[in-house]
Amino acid sequence: MTTRRKYAICGVSGRALGMFAKPILTTFAGSCEVVGLLDRDPARFELYRTRYPDHADVPVYGESEFDRMVDETRPDVIIVAGRDDTHARYVLAALRRDLDVITEKPMVTTGEDCRRVLEAERASKGNVTVTFNYRYAPVHTKIKEIIMEGKLGRITSIDLNWYLDTYHGSSYFKRWNRVRELSGGLSVHKSTHHFDLVNWWIGQKPVEVFAYGALNYYGAEAEANPNKEDGRFCSTCELTNKCSYYSRWNARSKRAPVPDDHLGSLDAGKKAFPYSDYRPDQCIFDSSIDIEDTYTAAVKYSGGALLSYSVNFSLPYEGYRLAINGTKGRLETVEYHMPARTPFPTPVQTIDYFPLFGSKETIHVVHKEGGHGGGDPLLLEDLFMGEDPVRPYRILSGAEDGAYSVATGEAVWRSVKEHRPIPIAEVLGGVSLLGAAEAAAGTAGGEKGDAR
Known part of the structure; x- marks a missing residue:
């Protein structure tokens, strides 16, 4: 029973x-x-x-x-x-x-x-x-399997460029996420997803980070700000017709004073926002915003791999471009995350594999229904039924995985502020989770890290 x-x-x-x-x-x-x-x-x-x-x-x-x-x-x-x-x-x-x-x-x-x-x-x-x-999306698990099969050899470098469109990207600047004290900034709140994927894919641990970042699109000094004025809300703002971000996603018939339901937070028959003292429609041009919306970062890993990462929170379409290089070959894939919001036709995501000496192979992945690329239903099964015993690799994340992703995200914004490389061990309070061999490999750029 x-x-x-x-x-x-x-x-x-x-x-x-x-x-x-x-x-x-x-x-x-x-x-x-x-x-x-x-x-x-x-x-x-x-x-x-x-x-x-x-x-x-x-x-x-x-x-x-x-x-x-x-x-x-x-x-x-x-x-x-x-x-x-x-x-x-x-x-x-x-x-x-x-x-x-x-x-x-x-x-x-x-x-x-x-x-x-x-x-x-x-x-x-x-x-x-x-x-x-994100680990559970079928394309992402296939990438993990390709690496585990040894088709890329020892991983040497990763290029990951992540794009959020003006709909999704701006949403973070309407909500509490825009305050670093509450969210850690987007290099923590959002980019932990991306850093965890890379850590898991390559089976190595981050050692050091150097980054640049800026607030380019949002905040009081943004070029698209129709007027420098704090305290505005989308559902009551009189300048929505002059706001490019609002106008792009809201028909004239649905503009203020009709509440902006960007987050699907309206409750039929209830008040506009069903919370006591919080509104998720704050102005994206408010001067209280104290986080960045653009990052580029370089991350050094325990097994010698190097990550070149960027994320941008205000682009015409949403998705990412990924390349993973190894001593035996290269892997590439491009994802358009929300085709319905993309202003041009988008292809179904595939994976291209290029052996170092040989012919290109295009891999078609079986896609599944559900949020986050079909990953949500699979994650929920593991959470509430136990991990799938047939799966040949570990996928459910633990505290150490969470710590490495957060530490990388904090190292990114600290590097932006302090203009120096940030060791992950420093972010974790001087306590490194690396074993002696891994730490030596990270310093010397040598052996391959653990392939869990």
Whole structure:
């Protein structure tokens, strides 16, 4: 007989509702249940009840009532899905109670908190899982398999250029993500996805980072700002007809004062934004924005590989371009993430393999339905059913994976500010997770790192 696992959710965000609560209450209802909700805003509990009326009797708790929630509901797993700066608080609290943790990325927002989580996990019976769903996209797992097969040989360099369009990219500057203290900046909040993919693909660990970055498109000094004025909101702004970002994605008939539903946050029959003191339609040209929207970075890895990375949060289309080079060949792929938002025809994503001495091979990958390139449903199965025992490689991310991705992201913006290379060990508080052999290889640019 299957034992039902009990889950308590800390942070009743849109991600918590759609990515975690919904599958627990539907697809995995036979073996899982939600036993508690914790958040600082009571309005979010009402949103949960409205969304899932058959489960409206779930006990709810304030942001400081974690221990009471655990004592009263006895969860097996804590799901952490609130604002990024709250992650460390609840991950650490769960580990102190010997509970397993599932946390949305980024695991935490600073290298110091990464160190605290790693130390807490070592002292706990609980384990941390970070939901890096990009790993699960079929194209991404195929890339992992190609590397594991040895077709590229020892990995020497990676080129990864990530593009966010004016719809998606601007959304981060409407929300709390635009404040570094709350999100760690986009090199942490967003780029951890990308850094984790590279770390996982090549089986090496980041050692040192050097980067440049800037705020080019958003903030008060942006060229597209129709007027230097703080405190504006899309749903009430009188300048939407002069705002290129708003006009690009909103028909004239739907412009202010009709609320901008960019995030799908409107609730039928309810108020415009179903939160007590937060609006996700803040002006993207506000002077309070203190993060960058453009980065280029170079990362050195423990096995000698070098990453050339860039990300841009305001482009005409969304997707990425990837090349991985090795001693036996090269791999290339291009993805257009949202074809419906791309102003030109886009091809189905394939992978091109170029042996160092031989003919090009184009690999067609079986694509699957679901969010994040078909990765979300596969991740959810591993989370709520256990990892697939047939899969020949490790894919579900742990605390160490989360720490390396966050440390790389922090190193990026610190390098931008301090104009120097930033060692990953320095970001993690002087505590390196590398073994002696790996550290030596990273310094000398020598042997291949672990191929997990």
